[in-house]
Amino acid sequence: MAPEHALVDLQPTPERILAEVVEGLSHSPRWLPSKYFYDAEGSRLFEAITRQPEYTLTRTELTLLEAVLPQIASAVGPGLQVVEYGSGSGRKTGLLLAGLDDVVAYAPVEISRSALEASVARLRAQFPAVEMLPVLADFTRAVELPAPRRPARDVLVFFPGSTLGNFTHAQAVGLLAIMRALLGPQGHALVGFDLDKDPRVLEAAYNDAAGVTAAFTLNLLRRLNREIGSDFDLDGFAHRAVYAGERMRIETSLVSLRAQTVRVGGHRFAFAAGEAIAVEISQKYTRGSVAGLAAEAGLRLAGWWTDADHGFALGLLAPD
Ligand SMILES: C[S@@+](CC[C@H](N)C(=O)[O-])C[C@H]1O[C@@H](n2cnc3c(N)ncnc32)[C@H](O)[C@@H]1O
Known part of the structure; x- marks a missing residue:
């Protein structure tokens, strides 16, 4: 049997995550990196998505x-x-x-x-x-x-x-x-x-009826609050996933449900009601x-x- 190898640990530090989040939120339009969806809870929710009836990809x-x-x-x-x-x-x-x-x-x-x-x-x-x-x-x-x-x-x-x-x-x-x-x-x-494929099939896959994908998207904010000390109000944002036919991709965002200010590190970001943070694209081929x-x-x-x-x-x- 091959002996066990230690895991090579190059995980992004909280400082690196904070820098990327501040960069994305300072951009117009705002964005956050989708790779930060995947803390332990994000990975668990992603597996749950793959078992939803609407998500046939896996x-x-x-x-x-x-x-x-x-x-x-x-x-x-x-x-x-x-x-x-x-x-x-x-x-x-x-x-x-x-x-x-x-x-x-x-x-x-x-x-x-x-x-x-x-x-x-x-x-x-x-x-x-x-x-x-x-x-x-x-x-x-x-x-x-x-x-x-x-x-x-x-x-x-x-x-x-x-x-x-x-x-x-x-x-x-x-x-x-x-x-x-x-x-x-x-x-x-x-x-x-x-x-x-059919946009209705695609949009259903990213808006499952059980709300698992919505929970997965919002978990990004929970993770950031825990790891970089931001104060996103999880009830103040909602998951949105729409098919952009001209770009052949699903575009997922977190939409601010009201005018609000969020603190991230030493920064304050003001959101208008309805303003979106782009969090993921899913290109179709x-x-x-x-x-x-x-x-x-x-x-x-x-x-x-x-x-x-x-x-x-x-x-x-x-x-x-
Ligand atoms: C869409 S899931 C796919 C998981 C699996 N490969 C599958 O086919 O079901 C994306 C996976 O890539 C990982 N991931 C996303 N961005 C990453 C990055 N920049 N570096 C390393 N892993 C990343 C996530 O943690 C997650 O496990």
Whole structure:
């Protein structure tokens, strides 16, 4: 059995979080980084979202991955180091590691400590021959990955959940370029893409009837109050998620329900009634938009699989 590795801890400090929050709230229009949704409660609520009847993304991706894994395994070959960005609960990872041949090491890069610790403990027990190299970090910043003890033949980057869609076009190209640099000439990136579809279906997915997504969005403010000492009134803001068809994306915001002032660090931010803080985008894709995005990062589509309803796709990207 591979001996246990300590977790590499590069978690953002409260000072860093405060600086990013002040920067976002000072901007017009105001925004907050979506990566800060994921404290322990945020990760728990995200898992609950994936089980809501309206949110089919996770179930569809899991079924698709299971169906096409033999094709992916033969395309990427044996003896890989798997690097996963934003691994969350690691449910999809378990499927992937079981379907690939002789995985050498698994390096998840995840910002949520609770999600990372729980998923690695479970995967370590399930895959004792795979060296676990967890990194607690913000993957949008340069992160040095630990090297596996047994050299891997190649790298497979795994980026499921359409998490790439939480980034603007320029940021997504930047992230794909970081991944490309990890791949070397022969590696691959397996990326999940939520495809564009009926706006009513999309809006329902981000406005579930049980209110779990709304609780997830508002939890961002609770987390900030606890960790950076802000005084957001959780009853003073409401979740809003609308489909912006011209940009092919869901735009999620927290809307101020009245005129109010919020203290953050030494700063005071005045909100008008109805004023929004942009907190997340969820870009939707077509095969053409993915191919274009990949090309801008020096990658090409080496494989493309969708579910029968063309709601979700797995793209296998390789260096151009
Ligand atoms: C949309 S969830 C997807 C989770 C999982 N990959 C899935 O497919 O169900 C995004 C995940 O990425 C993590 N995450 C978001 N932004 C991150 C960042 N900048 N750095 C590291 N992890 C991040 C979150 O904590 C969360 O676990």
